[in-house]
Amino acid sequence: MRDVTVAIDAMGGDHGPHVTIPAALKCLARDPELNIVLVGLQDVVEAELRMRRGKTSSRLRIHPATEVVAMDESPALAMRNKKDSSMRVAIDLVKSGEANACVSAGNTGALMATARFVLKMLPGIERPAIAAEMPTVKGHTYVLDMGANVDCSAEHLLQFGIMGAMLVSALEQSEAPSVGLLNVGEEEIKGNEIVKQAADLLRSSGLNFYGNVEGNDIFKGTTDVVVCDGFVGNIALKSSEGLAKMIATMLREEFKRNMFTRMAGFIALPVLNAFKKRVDPRRYNGATLLGLRGIVIKSHGGADRFAFEHAIEQAVREVRSGVLNRITQQMATLHKEVA
Helix, strand or coil: CCCEEEEEECCCCCCCHHHHHHHHHHHHHHCCCEEEEEEECHHHHHHHHHHCCCCCCCCEEEEECCECCCCCCCHHHHHHHCCCEHHHHHHHHHHHCCCCEEEECCCHHHHHHHHHHHHCECCCCCCCEEEEEEEECCEEEEEECCCCCCCCCHHHHHHHHHHHHHHHHHHHCCCCCEEEEECCCCCCCCCCHHHHHHHHHHHCCCCEEEEEECHHHHHHCCCCEEECCHHHHHHHHHHHHHHHHHHHHHHHHHHCCCHHHHHHHHHCHHHHHHHHHHHCHHHHCCEEEECECCEEEECCCCCCHHHHHHHHHHHHHHHHHCHHHHHHHHHHHHHHHHC
């Protein structure tokens, strides 16, 4: 355990301070070594704190910002024109060292563009990748990239594999997490030329490379890390979210069909509740913007308090586990071997 300071973009997301502030207060109550900086419009943040009976202290302070990035705002314009936005100021605090990590539920494109501009990239990493945790029958796996990079080279996919492996290694104290490359088949001859080249690079990288994996392997938990470009990763993520909603809707409809199915539903309620908890997407909220010279966590824009708490906790875990150092060391080792 160590003291960690997290800068929170209090204005970001669909619900803003109504979610971010109560989540922050809850996390502070649970973790005595956590410090939080709420970044946002001072009057709004103070009003929300009063309503939640929260008070500033040595562990909770407000850092004022005068602007807010809208959820539908152009990332380029937000980065260029809103230098005092709650998002930008929170990232600046990481840059200056006043905070160890930043958490925002705001505009994904603006967050990525601003974080990359302010924090810059780690040595040897060309592009940041969004890494998200997804549930599996064995527990969970990390998938990256989830949408930051639509077009990737084989070298980019190699870097994603290294970053994902180091993330899992740090968070879960795993010596050699397995890495799979998402493809249309397990055979080495499958896939386009970029994927084939990426497989060759991963195979010779020193990572615990499993080989090609297919879409169903994500949820089977075949590997600890699944690597793909952002185009494929985002489709996989949104497809899984849609499937989960469809299953939940169908189950509700079937159990409400008649008196007998309602009774069956009542009897099965403990199992259904356990299943719902196990696959609850809120428990996996908090995607990591890997590759930056600082820890930035992207919360889902529509996150509720419970989900946003998990995003804050993800930031704390990454700081305490030394994710950035592991990625930096691994990239340095790889470059020495190549040289």
